Amino acid sequence: MSLLFPISVNFISICALLIGLFILFSNKRSSVNRTIFLVDFATFLWLYSYSIMYTTADYDRALSFMKIGFPGVIFIPVFFYHFVLAFLEIKSSVSRVLLYLFYGISALTTVFLYGSNYIASGLYTYHWGFYPKAGKFFPVFLIYFLTVFNFCISYLFFYYKTRKLQISQRRLLQVKYLFLAFFVTAFTLTDWLPWFGIKCLPLGYIFIFMYISITAYAIVRHQLMEIEVVIRRTVVFAGLLASVFTILVLPTLLLQEYIFRAASAGGRLLGLTLSGVIIILSLRRIENFLINITDKYLFQKKYDYRELLRTFTSEVLTVVNLDKLVNLTVDKLMYIVKIDSSAVLLLNEEKQQFDVVAFRNVKDPEVSLLRPDGIVTFLEQTHGYLLKKELADRKVYIPPSIQEIIDKLNAELIIPMVLHAEVKGILSLGKKKSDEDYTQDDLDILLPLARTLAIAISNAKLFDELGKTQAEAAQNEKMAVIGTLSAGINHEICNPLGIARGQCEAFLLNMKDGLYNNKSPKELLIKAKEIMTKVMKETDRATAITKKLSSFAKPAKGEAELVNIDKEIDDVLGLVGYELKLEKIEFEKQIEKGLPDIFVDKKQLQEVLFNLIRNAGQAIDEKGKITVTAKQDAGRVAIDIKDTGSGIPENKLKELFNPFFTTKEPGKGTGLGLFIVRQVVEKNGGRIHLKETKMGEGTTFTVEFPVTAGQKNRV
Amino acid sequence: MPKAKIVAIDDEAEFIDMIKSYFEPRGYDITVAVRGTKGIELVKEKKPDVVLMDLKMPGIDGDEVLSLLKSMDPSPQVIFVTAYDDGGKTKARLLKMGAYAYFDKPVASLRELEEAVNKAART
Numbered sequence: 001m002s003l004l005f006p007i008s009v010n011f012i013s014i015c016a017l018l019i020g021l022f023i024l025f026s027n028k029r030s031s032v033n034r035t036i037f038l039v040d041f042a043t044f045l046w047l048y049s050y051s052i053m054y055t056t057a058d059y060d061r062a063l064s065f066m067k068i069g070f071p072g073v074i075f076i077p078v079f080f081y082h083f084v085l086a087f088l089e090i091k092s093s094v095s096r097v098l099l100y101l102f103y104g105i106s107a108l109t110t111v112f113l114y115g116s117n118y119i120a121s122g123l124y125t126y127h128w129g130f131y132p133k134a135g136k137f138f139p140v141f142l143i144y145f146l147t148v149f150n151f152c153i154s155y156l157f158f159y160y161k162t163r164k165l166q167i168s169q170r171r172l173l174q175v176k177y178l179f180l181a182f183f184v185t186a187f188t189l190t191d192w193l194p195w196f197g198i199k200c201l202p203l204g205y206i207f208i209f210m211y212i213s214i215t216a217y218a219i220v221r222h223q224l225m226e227i228e229v230v231i232r233r234t235v236v237f238a239g240l241l242a243s244v245f246t247i248l249v250l251p252t253l254l255l256q257e258y259i260f261r262a263a264s265a266g267g268r269l270l271g272l273t274l275s276g277v278i279i280i281l282s283l284r285r286i287e288n289f290l291i292n293i294t295d296k297y298l299f300q301k302k303y304d305y306r307e308l309l310r311t312f313t314s315e316v317l318t319v320v321n322l323d324k325l326v327n328l329t330v331d332k333l334m335y336i337v338k339i340d341s342s343a344v345l346l347l348n349e350e351k352q353q354f355d356v357v358a359f360r361n362v363k364d365p366e367v368s369l370l371r372p373d374g375i376v377t378f379l380e381q382t383h384g385y386l387l388k389k390e391l392a393d394r395k396v397y398i399p400p401s402i403q404e405i406i407d408k409l410n411a412e413l414i415i416p417m418v419l420h421a422e423v424k425g426i427l428s429l430g431k432k433k434s435d436e437d438y439t440q441d442d443l444d445i446l447l448p449l450a451r452t453l454a455i456a457i458s459n460a461k462l463f464d465e466l467g468k469t470q471a472e473a474a475q476n477e478k479m480a481v482i483g484t485l486s487a488g489i490n491h492e493i494c495n496p497l498g499i500a501r502g503q504c505e506a507f508l509l510n511m512k513d514g515l516y517n518n519k520s521p522k523e524l525l526i527k528a529k530e531i532m533t534k535v536m537k538e539t540d541r542a543t544a545i546t547k548k549l550s551s552f553a554k555p556a557k558g559e560a561e562l563v564n565i566d567k568e569i570d571d572v573l574g575l576v577g578y579e580l581k582l583e584k585i586e587f588e589k590q591i592e593k594g595l596p597d598i599f600v601d602k603k604q605l606q607e608v609l610f611n612l613i614r615n616a617g618q619a620i621d622e623k624g625k626i627t628v629t630a631k632q633d634a635g636r637v638a639i640d641i642k643d644t645g646s647g648i649p650e651n652k653l654k655e656l657f658n659p660f661f662t663t664k665e666p667g668k669g670t671g672l673g674l675f676i677v678r679q680v681v682e683k684n685g686g687r688i689h690l691k692e693t694k695m696g697e698g699t700t701f702t703v704e705f706p707v708t709a710g711q712k713n714r715v
Numbered sequence: 716m717p718k719a720k721i722v723a724i725d726d727e728a729e730f731i732d733m734i735k736s737y738f739e740p741r742g743y744d745i746t747v748a749v750r751g752t753k754g755i756e757l758v759k760e761k762k763p764d765v766v767l768m769d770l771k772m773p774g775i776d777g778d779e780v781l782s783l784l785k786s787m788d789p790s791p792q793v794i795f796v797t798a799y800d801d802g803g804k805t806k807a808r809l810l811k812m813g814a815y816a817y818f819d820k821p822v823a824s825l826r827e828l829e830e831a832v833n834k835a836a837r838t
Contacts, residue, residue, distance in 0.1 A: 494820065495730065497821060498821015499733050501821060505824075509825060509826065513741070515741065534729070538729060581726075
């Protein structure tokens with residue numbers, strides 16, 4: 001008989017112990033878990049001792065191992081009975097009395113086992129090894145054994161029959177699993193046959209293993225992580241280890257058997273040494289390999305959680321754009337938790353309702369959860385989660401309106417995003433693609449995650465508002481600036497129109513007053529043509545400035561394009577030029593020949609130039625010069641705006657780019673200018689810095705933009 | 716009665732051109748300048764009856780020109796034609812300084828301007 005039989009018995013005994021321990025430690029306080037551990041431990045004791053009994057050649061040794069192991073079998077029924085009482089929460093005095101009675105009988109049987117031959121009268125020798133021989137009272141024990149199990153099955157059956165309609169789906173399922181376990185266990189009855197001299201390989205351990213797995217599954221499922229993962233993990237890990245071990249040992253055996261047979265003892269030694277070396281050399285690697293393999297395929301869930309946390313902390317929670325944040329949240333949840341739908345709902349303070357702001361595979365994204373809605377009230381009051389399956393299990397009545405919302409969201413799990421004891425948003429998760437239920441492990445990760453998300457979302461909201469405020473401020477400032485430019489604007493629009501009108505008026509009055517009477521029709525036509533050309537020129541001038549102005553006043557679109565700096569400087573000058581002229585400020589432009597276009601938002605560049613040139617102008621008290629230089633330097637286009645103004649005092653340099661900082665006299669600036677200029681420059685991939693400033697001599701600012709690849713010189 | 720002698724000073728050549736195209740055919744002796752300093756020289760040289768002048772000009776302001784002119788020779792009457800508007804403050808100040816009249820740009824009626832020029836020339 002090969003070693004396969006005792007080794008597999010031994011292996012399963014260890015599995016039983018591990019599963020028992022796992023159940024025990026998963027909830028030490030539960031009497032259900034404690035009693036099922038006792039059953040598993042008894043099973044371990046039995047199978048482990050028997051596996052040694054099967055391998056030993058020594059009768060006495062085998063007998064003593066039988067005596068260590070068999071008490072396990074003796075106590076299995078009472079432990080199981082105890083478990084059933086705990087599981088079904090039966091507390092009747094009769095059942096209690098019976099429990100103590102059974103414990104007494106099992107103990108007494110053990111005493112008999114040790115002190116007499118009544119239970120086991122010796123050992124049979126079968127082809128698989130030693131096996132106990134039934135003593136005189138053994139059948140009595142067998143009857144006791146079956147009776148106790150009969151009690152158990154009756155309790156379960158009675159419970160199922162009478163409480164079927166009251167208990168939750170989960171519990172019903174657990175009972176069903178237990179029935180299945182019993183059914184499987186019935187096969188172990190064949191293990192009793194060899195006690196009576198019938199040569200039947202005791203394969204009951206296989207069914208015992210199935211029974212242990214099923215009970216463990218029934219107990220632990222819905223409470224903790226999926227037990228099948230644990231079982232599979234244990235089985236596959238041990239299985240792989242065993243098979244690798246076999247592969248390693250096999251060549252040694254073959255070597256021994258066929259090649260070194262003649263050499264007998266020496267060859268055997270060589271074979272052993274060889275396999276020993278191989279094992280020592282490769283064990284570490286095999287171990288690592290196995291750990292990797294099992295980790296990869298069986299611990300995937302754990303990995304996912306780690307990935308979930310890693311992804312959220314590094315990629316999602318750091319996002320400050322609200323829209324991006326919520327969409328990433330939904331995507332990553334879908335991808336990592338592997339669910340078929342997901343949505344984020346945020347509180348709309350105005351309407352006092354939660355609206356869907358990001359979603360995937362939601363039936364109706366238009367759904368809104370009003371504050372007084374059942375779900376919201378529940379979440380706000382409990383800060384707990386809402387698990388659809390749990391509601392169904394508990395047979396909680398769900399009003400149709402709430403059912404409708406859950407359906408529309410395609411939600412399986414609804415988690416509040418709580419911040420400062422307030423529900424700021426709601427996370428809706430759909431069914432897992434694996435069809436598995438959400439477990440406590442999931443919730444342990446997802447609930448804190450939702451809370452962290454609440455913080456990130458509130459941050460992003462603040463950022464959004466800040467951005468909006470800044471954009472508004474920039475726009476307001478721009479409008480204010482345009483307002484103060486009214487003189488220039490008046491000049492640039494009204495004057496051309498006034499001139500055009502004057503030309504027409506002069507022509508008409510000259511005609512009326514007969515001043516053209518001595519002119520021939522041809523001369524008159526030439527005169528009219530001359531006037532019309534002038535009129536057209538003036539109206540064109542007015543139109544151009546209007547266009548510039550309206551384009552400047554519009555908020556920027558934020559779209560980059562290739563922009564010619566020279567032209568933009570001219571356009572800006574069209575707006576500020578007259579003001580500068582009035583202030584007796586000379587303006588000079590030095591554009592390097594062949595300067596490449598830059599890839600920026602055109603209007604934002606105008607804003608930047610406008611602000612800097614206007615600032616330069618305001619820095620000049622009386623007469624002076626502004627020089628704008630643009631040249632290419634080390635892959636960048638640098639624009640210098642230099643003035644001969646008053647300069648910036650050294651103690652103000654630090655605050656230069658702060659919002660609301662200004663050196664201008666009240667009414668001349670809100671102070672947002674440079675702050676916004678820098679933001680706009682940076683948004684366009686550029687930078688701005690103060691190149692130099694000297695009190696009484698002037699200031700130079702430099703704005704740089706990259707000349708990106710693929711955009712060559714214009715010339 | 717001979718037509719008035721005019722010197723027009725404005726930094727905008729187009730405006731001066733327009734003024735010229737009205738006054739010249741009517742027989743006025745009009746000379747023009749686009750810079751305040753050049754204008755002062757013209758006034759010295761031509762001794763006009765009326766000076767038509769913009770207020771805000773690069774190089775030198777209209778009111779500087781006014782005080783200069785008045786200090787040189789008080790006889791030419793100065794008429795301001797300007798787009799500058801600060802709610803009448805400057806207008807009042809200039810009139811007090813001895814300006815004859817103050818016209819808003821754009822000029823609403825060339826006839827009215829002509830009448831003002833004639834009136835100024837007669838004083």
